[in-house]
Each structure stands twice: as C-alpha cells, then as structure tokens.
Amino acid sequence: MHSKTFPGTVESIDSIRHYIADIAQSAGLDKKASYNLKLAVDEIATNIVLYGYEEPGLEGNIDVLHEQTDEALTVVFEDTSAPFDPLARELPDEEDLAKPLEERKIGGLGIFLTVKGVDDFSYERVEGKNRNIFKMLLAT
C-alpha cells in the first residue's frame, strides 16, 4: 500500500481531499464516483480532526493509505485518536430525511453521505489505531 501522512489539523482536510481526488483520477474512477469518494473522505477526515484531535486537545496524524487492484480502489485512514466507530452512531432514516428543514436535527448527515457514496465503508480498531476503510469498485 502507498502511504502519505498528514498532520491532524483543519488545514489538512483540504489537502487530503485534493490528494484523494488525484488518486481517484489515476485509478480511472468516473466523475461521479470521484466526487462521492472525495465527499466521503472529507467527512471522515473532518470528524477525525475536529472530534478526534481538536476537541480533546490531542495532537496526531492521519495516515492515508491506498491500494489499487483490478477490481477496486481501497483507501484507508489511520489515526491515533480515541476509538470511534462512525457506524456505531445512529444514521438519519427515511423519516428524518423527509422532515422540513426547520425541524431537522443538525447531525449525522456526514456519515450518512459517506456510507451512501462509497461501495463499501468499514471501520476497525487495530493496535491502538482507528482504521476507516473506503472501497470503490472499478469498472472491469
């Protein structure tokens, strides 16, 4: 796997997004899939920086790993903040999404868009690290 390390700061979110956009382009993802992957990584990187590192006052990195096979492009984020499984949180359901704006709760949309935008999203905690895994299938 290729790997690149970004400091876990708000300034990195933009850089990670552009780094992933380049990877998506070289992997041959179409425009829509590239955008969806970019959106997914932006949401997760934002959560790691704001809630994993900034809020508790911790310093740390986000290691961005990626691997491409004939079938798929896989991107993995590794960070050393407290264990946080994005999928453990309740996502908005159909009923929530049908509510008018003025009655909307403000949270949960980012992870919803992440899960919806990639072909597979998973989380694991390995050796003191959060691993957020994004998988995009490639047209064969």
Place this chain on the structure above:
Amino acid sequence: MSFAIKSNVKDAADGGKVATINLEGELDSLSARLFQKEIEKVAMESPKDLVLDMEKLSFMASAGLRVLIFSKQKIGSALNIYLVKPQQPIVDTLEHTGLLHSVSVVDKYPG
C-alpha cells in the same frame, strides 16, 4: 484553500428583502464557518428570500448542508431558499439528504 463568498441585501420590488450570497470554490467544514457568518449577517435584515448563487461552487460537504438548515432555523420557516445553477453532484447530495424539497433550484432568481 479556494473558497470565496460575498453577499448583498436588496429591497424586492414587491416589498421585503432579498439576500443574495455568491459561493465559489469548495464548501467544506472550514469554509462553512464563513458561510454561517454570512448567513448571520444577512439574517439581521430578515430577508424573505435567500438566493445562493452556486454556479461556481464545485464541492459541498455536509457542513454546507448544516448551514442551509441553520439559515432556515435562524431566519424563519417562511424563508424561501433559491439555489441558482448548482452543479449536479451538489444537487445529488441535496437529493440524497432530503433537502432538495426544501429549496428551489433555478437558473435565475425569479424576483
């Protein structure tokens, strides 16, 4: 980072006020803070219509959606939100999150 925002508030022909905000570049969690400040600024004039020119906005994360929700909650449920020429991926995001039915997507502000 590439994000630019500017706003103005004008009197509408039929009374009331129209706030127009131009958004350019990428709207992520960082730039959404600027967007929210701009909404707070125009909210003081209690506009009836909020026009968001999105033709040059190439990316919008959930933080941007939260500001849309915030604007309706801040200014009031009678506020009409017009999105002028949003790019397709942004329309898709609004659709997936059920926000599309709370805004009007237009080529030009009809007022």
